[in-house]
Amino acid sequence: MHIVDNTMFWAPASGGVKTYLLAKHAWLASQPDIRHSLVVPGAVNHCADTLCTVPAPPLPFGHGYRFPLRLAPWERQLVDLAPDIIEAGDPYRPAWAALRAGQQLQVPVIGFYHSDLPRLVGARAGHWTNGWLDAYVQRLYSRFDRVLAPSRVMADKLSTLGLRHVQVQPLGVDTARFHPSRKDPAWRRELGLQDSVRLLIFAGRGAREKNLPLLLQTMQQLGKGYHLHLAGSHLPHRLPDNVSRSRGFLSPEEVARRLASSDALVHAGDRETFGLVVLEAMASGLPVVGMRAGAVAELVVPGTGLLAAPLCAESLANTIRALFADGWREMGRLAQRHVEAHYTWEQVLPRLLFHYRELNGLTTEDVPRGASSG
Numbered sequence: 001m002h003i004v005d006n007t008m009f010w011a012p013a014s015g016g017v018k019t020y021l022l023a024k025h026a027w028l029a030s031q032p033d034i035r036h037s038l039v040v041p042g043a044v045n046h047c048a049d050t051l052c053t054v055p056a057p058p059l060p061f062g063h064g065y066r067f068p069l070r071l072a073p074w075e076r077q078l079v080d081l082a083p084d085i086i087e088a089g090d091p092y093r094p095a096w097a098a099l100r101a102g103q104q105l106q107v108p109v110i111g112f113y114h115s116d117l118p119r120l121v122g123a124r125a126g127h128w129t130n131g132w133l134d135a136y137v138q139r140l141y142s143r144f145d146r147v148l149a150p151s152r153v154m155a156d157k158l159s160t161l162g163l164r165h166v167q168v169q170p171l172g173v174d175t176a177r178f179h180p181s182r183k184d185p186a187w188r189r190e191l192g193l194q195d196s197v198r199l200l201i202f203a204g205r206g207a208r209e210k211n212l213p214l215l216l217q218t219m220q221q222l223g224k225g226y227h228l229h230l231a232g233s234h235l236p237h238r239l240p241d242n243v244s245r246s247r248g249f250l251s252p253e254e255v256a257r258r259l260a261s262s263d264a265l266v267h268a269g270d271r272e273t274f275g276l277v278v279l280e281a282m283a284s285g286l287p288v289v290g291m292r293a294g295a296v297a298e299l300v301v302p303g304t305g306l307l308a309a310p311l312c313a314e315s316l317a318n319t320i321r322a323l324f325a326d327g328w329r330e331m332g333r334l335a336q337r338h339v340e341a342h343y344t345w346e347q348v349l350p351r352l353l354f355h356y357r358e359l360n361g362l363t364t365e366d367v368p369r370g371a372s373s374g
Helices: 016-027 072-083 093-104 117-127 125-143 151-159 186-191 212-222 250-262 276-283 313-324 328-342 347-359
Strands: 002-006 035-042 046-048 053-057 085-088 109-112 146-149 166-169 198-203 226-231 244-246 264-266 288-291 305-308
Touching: 002 016, 002 072, 002 093, 016 035, 016 276, 016 347, 035 072, 053 072, 053 250, 085 093, 093 109, 109 347, 146 151, 146 347, 151 166, 198 250, 198 276, 212 226, 212 244, 212 313, 226 250, 226 313, 250 276, 250 328, 264 313, 264 347, 276 288, 288 313, 305 313, 313 328
Parallel strands: 002 035, 002 085, 035 053, 085 109, 109 146, 146 166, 198 226, 198 264, 226 244, 264 288, 288 305
Antiparallel strands: 046 053
């Protein structure tokens, strides 16, 4: 079976979707009778081994992302690859090209709802856009043979739009890379912190939906006994005295070191469709303080962290204080065990293969043991 992933969410420093695609690609390479290809935007039309790029102009201030304008080159590339199934990983023009190619080839097409388009656009352009964006999402995703959502909150939203064939397909984490053994005592010394200071970390891009200004307000309320490190790219430069930042893009190995060397992850985003960095922190042995909103609230199960009221710096500061008042180290240990029990790539990807096989008419006997429909 030849599987092709098609998405514009691909850039040098892109986040969870690229992590998912690379992990899936590596895992599928170990599966018998499976071939996997990726079609992503690039500067030129080019195919090398299993990665094909289709020309697309760069987005201004888009952090390396490119936005495809024409359907035809994407459709031709997909048809030339002649897959048995196509997965569309964004809600933009490549998704429509995937549907057209699927019609030509008479193969199933899956839409993976990685990005909550109405909420992201609404946060920038105003919530007056939500009505027609919901209609757009319904029009696009109703055409797919199956729709996958990374969290229950996203699956429920799609169902309220009248979409059928929606199923939850969580993402996973590399528990060998993100592990407490990556802890480096030198990290505190690099930051100039005493052992008594509670070291918080945020990891990710400084996108608007991450609500970093709220984190900075929270740190001003917490004061000297707490320090927040921002690890990632496109981060703010004007910071309170108890906040530090990395200088640009970090390798996954360096992110893993900084996570494991911190005391807790703090995440102020209230629009996450999944929140992969939350799993990476939990796998690293960290408790999580997040918002009682979006998919983060699904990942931070009781005993693995605490949740604050959305978009409230005072609530977030009080929740951080409550975390360190009692039992935070045990929460970190429970968080690691929870991820290892439910969210390794080896556990979640067989469920994805189930969808592919089922849509291609294969029987459940052909599905690897332990796979389910999610």
